[in-house]
Amino acid sequence: MNYKIRKATGKDNRGVRAIVNYFIRHSLSYYAGKRIPSCKGCIKYIKTTFGNSIYVVENEGKEIVGYGRLERPHGNERSALDRVAELCYFILPIHTGKGVGTRLLKVLKKDAKNLGIKTLLAHICSLNTQSLSFHKKNGFAEVGRISFPTRKNGKVFDVVWMRRFI
Secondary structure (H helix, E strand, C coil): CCCEEEECCHHHHHHHHHHHHHHHHHCCCCCCCCCCCCHHHHHHHHCCEEEEEEEEEECCCCCEEEEEEEECHHHCCCCCCCCEEEEEEEECHHHCCCCHHHHHHHHHHHHHHHCCCCEEEEEEECCCHHHHHHHHHCCCEEEEEEEEEEEECCEEEEEEEEEEEC
């Protein structure tokens, strides 16, 4: 299957919201907890994006099956961390393992370089071994672990912070 990665537009709010809500309900990958109830809520969520670096992944049927963005640390536009970005990306499970995540990460790294970002951060559920392996394979190293018991869907886990310099 061929996938297209393109800049997100306002028309993609429903698709992005559906993916976020999927991961909130069905995984430990997104642990913010509350689903995004409306497209208006999705727009507010997207406003923490760094330098308009937000993309969607479409399958051959033009369905949005993933998205990714560079997020401002703490959602703050004027931060001492203006050369740091957090990665936020999600691809529906049926579409993982096909190179899409690697392609999306490459696009986000290119944007980060163009924005003067020197450090990428990712925070990952300690039980998400697939994501931890993906990040290690792509040059990320664990730099911290929050070991208080985070709970979701009846499971307890740590939050692992990983970093990659670019």
